[in-house]
Amino acid sequence: MGRNCEPQGRGRGNRHSMARRELMTIGLASLAAACVPRSEIGSPYSSGAARPLFRVPRLACDSHIHILEPRFPATPGWKGEPVGDASVAAYRRFQARIGTERVIVVTPSTYGADNSATLDALDQFGEKARGVIVIDCDAPPADIESMRARGVRGIRVNFVSPQPWGRSDERRLVATAQIAADLGWHIQIYAKADQIAAMEPVIAMLPVATVIDHLGSVDPVGRTGSPGHAAILNLLAGGKTWMKLSGAYISSKAGPPYGDLQAIAGSYVAAAPERMLWGSDWPHRGQSRRLPDDAALLDLLMQWAPGRETRRRILVDNPAELYGFG
DSSP states (O other): OOBOSSOTTOOHHHHHHHHTTTTSOHHHHHHHOOSSBOOBOOOTTOBOOBOOSSOOOTTOEEEEEOOBOTTSOOOTTOOSSOOOOBOHHHHHHHHHHHOOOEEEEEOOGGGTTOOHHHHHHHHHHGGGEEEEEOOOTTSOOTTGGGGGGGTEEEEEEESSSOBTTBSOOHHHHHHHHHHHHHHTOEEEEEOOHHHHHHHHHHHHHOSSOEEEOGGGGOOTTTOTTSHHHHHHHHHHHTTSEEEEEOOHHHHOSSOTTOGGGHHHHHHHHHHOGGGEEEOOOBTOTTOTTSOOBHHHHHHHHHHHSOSHHHHHIIIIIHHHHHHTOO
16 A cells, blocks of 8 residues: 555644655655555556645645536547546545645537536536636627636637637637626636747737746757747746646656656746646546546646745635635
8 A cells, every 4th residue: 555754634844844855756656655555445547546645725726627528528529539438526526635625617519619528527526626618719709708607717829739619720719709808807728848939929929928838839859049948937937827747658758757847847836936837637628548646647737836835826815816715
């Protein structure tokens, strides 16, 4: 059985001991965690059963998940993974494992611009959830303004996965950003690093806050200093761009424990700790044959964001500010 030197529910002495190890890497933390048994709990769409090595603070937020279930069929023509049953009930089991309380539900490409599953999930989760939807900027939903009351706070523009209209482009990004601005929402972008580099001037001029998904999908082979990485740092320096420290398995070439992403993720945290977010990317679409260990993904924050207060900011304060949690 795994072991943890700061197990959930243990005493103050162990937490103080953990504080003295804040700057250790995950590998060292794991090695040092040979003193007290870790509790275990399984969760769907995730490998492993152990809880994270560190205890998340109260009101911690998982800032990127998708809800899919059979009563909401995929968009016509969808050729990716079938819908499956990543329901609200299944995700609550996942929350019990990693310890988060708040959640951001993002409409996946599986549903195109149909946000029914996301809105239904927001209704079920209640006040501890917010949503990011997908729209066709040329034909936005007639009831889009009413979605705020259900928890929606942003609109996602996807430059990677197939969309109902085909390829997303800068025109769609600008038009969608204007709709978001009119609603007081933000824009979320899923794009590869080279796409972000090409769009940097446009992103910098958007009239809303912009959230970049999944570490900006920077290729760790190029490491720091690549055009995409440089563009992201420039955008972070501009003060309106946020970063989701999520989807490590999307960019990593080395695989777990994703050490090849340390320099990239660490540079983002150093540049703008007040605009960093963490997300699990549950239920890990496209990873069904190699599901990640979500406790290990959360534990990456011990390496990427050394310091208890920095991690609290990423897990609690930043999402509260961006998504409007009370």
